[in-house]
Amino acid sequence: MFSTVLKIHSISVTIFFLIYFIKTLLLLSNANEKLEKFKSYTKILEMIVSTLFLLTGIYLITKIPEIKFMLIIKLMVVAGSIPLAIIAYKKSNKILALISFAMIVAAYGLAEMSRTKKVSVEVADGKTIYETSCAICHGSDGKLGMAGASDLSQTSLQATEIVQIILNGKNAMPKVQMSEEQANAVAKYVLENIKK
Numbered sequence: 001m002f003s004t005v006l007k008i009h010s011i012s013v014t015i016f017f018l019i020y021f022i023k024t025l026l027l028l029s030n031a032n033e034k035l036e037k038f039k040s041y042t043k044i045l046e047m048i049v050s051t052l053f054l055l056t057g058i059y060l061i062t063k064i065p066e067i068k069f070m071l072i073i074k075l076m077v078v079a080g081s082i083p084l085a086i087i088a089y090k091k092s093n094k095i096l097a098l099i100s101f102a103m104i105v106a107a108y109g110l111a112e113m114s115r116t117k118k119v120s121v122e123v124a125d126g127k128t129i130y131e132t133s134c135a136i137c138h139g140s141d142g143k144l145g146m147a148g149a150s151d152l153s154q155t156s157l158q159a160t161e162i163v164q165i166i167l168n169g170k171n172a173m174p175k176v177q178m179s180e181e182q183a184n185a186v187a188k189y190v191l192e193n194i195k196k
């Protein structure tokens with residue numbers, strides 16, 4: 001459900017963006033007649049897309065465990081740009097149209113930035129996940145050998161093999177619940193910090 005809604009959200013945001021972009025271009029190039037035509041052609045599409053954009057956005061917010069600071073800024077910027085855009089197109093005001101378009105672009109730039117940051121936070125979490133999920137059997141140095149656990153300081157496995165063992169288990173080792181990104185981060189931690 002979540003991923004379907006996320007897909008609809010991305011698609012409607014992209015179409016919304018395109019319409020908005022073309023309108024801004026037409027306004028800036030003084031193509032008033034074309035702008036009016038384009039507006040009337042895309043009126044219904046824009047209504048559908050912006051409704052989907054909003055509804056899926058609201059659904060996604062209720063599903064996110066904690067609302068991040070970046071997300072609030074993004075929402076405020078998007079919310080602020082809409083009335084600006086409406087006024088801009090009503091009055092054919094180019095400066096307002098440019099400002100509101102820049103605001104939307106900035107909001108999506110922010111969204112991308114926070115996404116990249118999240119990935120690097122997950123990589124840094126390799127150690128934390130190892131300590132909480134692996135060290136009980138393997139020990140902080142990899143040598144504990146609890147319940148027959150292999151000595152990870154002597155492992156000859158590749159990162160991809162370690163990821164498979166984490167996600168699927170191996171003989172006496174139960175599979176450990178985590179995302180593939182997290183498993184990659186732990187495997188990286190094992191190879192760089194535990195293996196001698």
Ligand code: HEC
Pocket residue numbers: 129130133134135136137138146147148149150151152154155156157162165166170171172173174176186187190
């Ligand atoms: C409940 C105890 C337990 C936990 C928790 C556990 N392991 Fe294991 N692990 C084992 C056992 C037992 C084996 C030996 C499996 C075999 O080969 O029969 C093993 C084997 C492995 C191997 C194979 C090593 C080699 O060179 O063959 C890797 C890699 C590994 N564990 C990584 C991890 C990581 C990373 C975590 C944390 C995400 C983890 N394990 C959590 C018990 C555990």
